Amino acid sequence: MEKTQNFTEGKIFAPLIRFALPVLLALFLQTMYGAGDLLIVGQFGGERADVFVSAVSTGSQVMQTLTIVITGLAMGLTVFVGRKIGEGKRDEAGKIIGSGIWLFGVIAIALTVIMVAAAPFLAEIMHAPEEAYGETAAYITICSVGTVFIVAYNLVGSIFRGIGDSKVPLITVFIACVLNIVGDLILVALFHMGAAGAAIATVSAQAVSVLISLVIIRRRELPFTFSLKDIRARGIYISKILKLGIPIALQDLLASISFLVILAIMNGLGLVVSAGVGVAEKMCGFLMLVASAYMQSMSAFVAQNIGAGKPERARKALWCGIASSLVVGIVMCLFTFFRGDLLAGIFAKDTAIILAAAEYLKAYAIDCIFTSFLFCFIGYFNGCGRTTFVMLQGTICAFGVRMPITWLMSKQIPVSLFHIGLAIPASTIVQITLCGIYFSIMLRKERQRSRST
Numbered sequence: 001m002e003k004t005q006n007f008t009e010g011k012i013f014a015p016l017i018r019f020a021l022p023v024l025l026a027l028f029l030q031t032m033y034g035a036g037d038l039l040i041v042g043q044f045g046g047e048r049a050d051v052f053v054s055a056v057s058t059g060s061q062v063m064q065t066l067t068i069v070i071t072g073l074a075m076g077l078t079v080f081v082g083r084k085i086g087e088g089k090r091d092e093a094g095k096i097i098g099s100g101i102w103l104f105g106v107i108a109i110a111l112t113v114i115m116v117a118a119a120p121f122l123a124e125i126m127h128a129p130e131e132a133y134g135e136t137a138a139y140i141t142i143c144s145v146g147t148v149f150i151v152a153y154n155l156v157g158s159i160f161r162g163i164g165d166s167k168v169p170l171i172t173v174f175i176a177c178v179l180n181i182v183g184d185l186i187l188v189a190l191f192h193m194g195a196a197g198a199a200i201a202t203v204s205a206q207a208v209s210v211l212i213s214l215v216i217i218r219r220r221e222l223p224f225t226f227s228l229k230d231i232r233a234r235g236i237y238i239s240k241i242l243k244l245g246i247p248i249a250l251q252d253l254l255a256s257i258s259f260l261v262i263l264a265i266m267n268g269l270g271l272v273v274s275a276g277v278g279v280a281e282k283m284c285g286f287l288m289l290v291a292s293a294y295m296q297s298m299s300a301f302v303a304q305n306i307g308a309g310k311p312e313r314a315r316k317a318l319w320c321g322i323a324s325s326l327v328v329g330i331v332m333c334l335f336t337f338f339r340g341d342l343l344a345g346i347f348a349k350d351t352a353i354i355l356a357a358a359e360y361l362k363a364y365a366i367d368c369i370f371t372s373f374l375f376c377f378i379g380y381f382n383g384c385g386r387t388t389f390v391m392l393q394g395t396i397c398a399f400g401v402r403m404p405i406t407w408l409m410s411k412q413i414p415v416s417l418f419h420i421g422l423a424i425p426a427s428t429i430v431q432i433t434l435c436g437i438y439f440s441i442m443l444r445k446e447r448q449r450s451r452s453t
Contacts, residue, residue, distance in 0.1 A: 007086075007304040012313065013320045016301055024293035026157070026170040029177040031285040035347070036181045037198035038282050042348045044189040050275050050350060054132040054267075055195040057278020059139030061263055062122050063150075065256040066115065070151050072252040073107070074100075074158035075382060076245020078296075079303045080237075081159065082383070086307025097159055098230025099237035108151035115144035126260065127267040129274055135195040142196060146203035152210040156217070171216060176209035247391035248382060254391075258398035262406045262423070269415060276356025277417070279347045280340075283357070284364045287336060290328045291371040294321045295379035302383025311446060314383065321376040329372035336365035356417055363421025370428040377435040386442075393434040402427040 007015060037060060041052035077100040084093040119141035128136040153176065157169035183201025187193045193200070259281075266277040298321050305314040336343065344357035381390050405423035412419065 020297040055135035072249030073245040082303030083307035086304035094226040142199035149206035179205035247387035251391035251394035291375035295375040298379025325372040
């Protein structure tokens with residue numbers, strides 16, 4: 001039987017780090033997966049490079065929103081399976097996974113139809129610059145055809161993180177990343193197909209990655225009982241997956257929509273700003289890697305310990321995660337704030353685009369420190385099953401803080417991308433405050449229950 005991580009016994013810090021490292025590498029590769037398109041069209045797009053950069057940055061942000069929703073829903077499966085592993089009910093975990101596969105199969109088909117039909121409309125509401133509208137719509141359309149593959153490899157990742165195995169998701173995304181970069185080089189650099197070539201490379205890589213991953217999984221002995229007959233609709237399990245996953249997905253969707261609104265505002269400021277902010281957003285994916293890895297790892301770690309009836313151990317994991325994530329966050333903050341131009345230069349050649357991206361990145365640099373706290377808190381609450389709170393605090397800050405500040409700053413003359421970007425750390429500070437209050441309430445209620453028993 002394949003060995004998986006049991007987080008309910010022994011040390012906390014070392015197992016958490018060992019589990020988080022493959023998650024971090026997987027997230028890095030997944031970020032590279034999306035950034036590869038932008039990097040290659042920026043470097044090999046020729047005279048229309050700025051158009052391709054704008055189209056890919058806007059289109060990939062739309063597709064990232066779709067991925068975020070799927071990942072959020074799949075987190076419900078991760079937490080549910082993790083709890084059953086913590087309770088020692090591995091046979092039931094197999095039935096839960098079968099129901100999850102059925103559920104996400106239905107979701108994949110529905111989303112594919114919707115996204116392909118809505119692609120031109122999405123490019124329009126994103127205020128894609130006129131020069132880049134056609135390329136943006138084409139990128140979204142082609143990528144939307146591969147929705148079923150986006151769902152499939154996110155589902156694989158959620159299942160294996162739930163059982164304490166973060167290596168299979170790493171293998172899956174590594175395959176996709178390599179194939180995507182190779183495809184980009186062939187279609188964009190060699191055949192000069194622009195944004196459409198980047199999209200074709202993305203979909204092809206997703207498809208091949210899923211097929212290879214299924215072959216790998218079939219050859220492994222899984223730590224739970226599972227067969228094809230388990231893939232069917234079981235209302236009791238599907239409702240629980242949705243109960244845990246929908247609040248996470250909705251919160252992530254609303255947060256992503258707020259970023260799409262911000263991007264639409266930026267697109268309205270011209271092609272250079274649109275491309276510069278697009279480059280900065282891609283770079284942000286790398287800046288937030290460590291915090292994001294802790295968020296996903298914390299969810300699995302905490303879920304197992306809550307299932308095993310060890311809330312104190314779950315809280316210790318939270319503090320370990322914050323402390324170690326904060327060290328990295330400070331380093332990333334200092335480097336990005338003062339040398340954001342070096343980072344932006346990886347994705348663009350145009351000096352104006354690089355300067356615009358560097359200015360916007362200064363605000364994200366500040367956020368590197370605050371997300372060290374926020375993402376660990378979110379992972380902790382998800383693992384505890386408090387996903388409704390996660391949804392509420394994220395929604396409040398996205399629409400009550402981030403978007404209003406962005407809009408107000410965009411109206412100031414002269415426009416400062418740094419000032420506009422400050423909406424992001426401002427929102428994070430409010431979210432941390434809400435998380436701290438809710439954590440204190442949870443702790444007080446737990447102590448009251450302990451005294452009463």
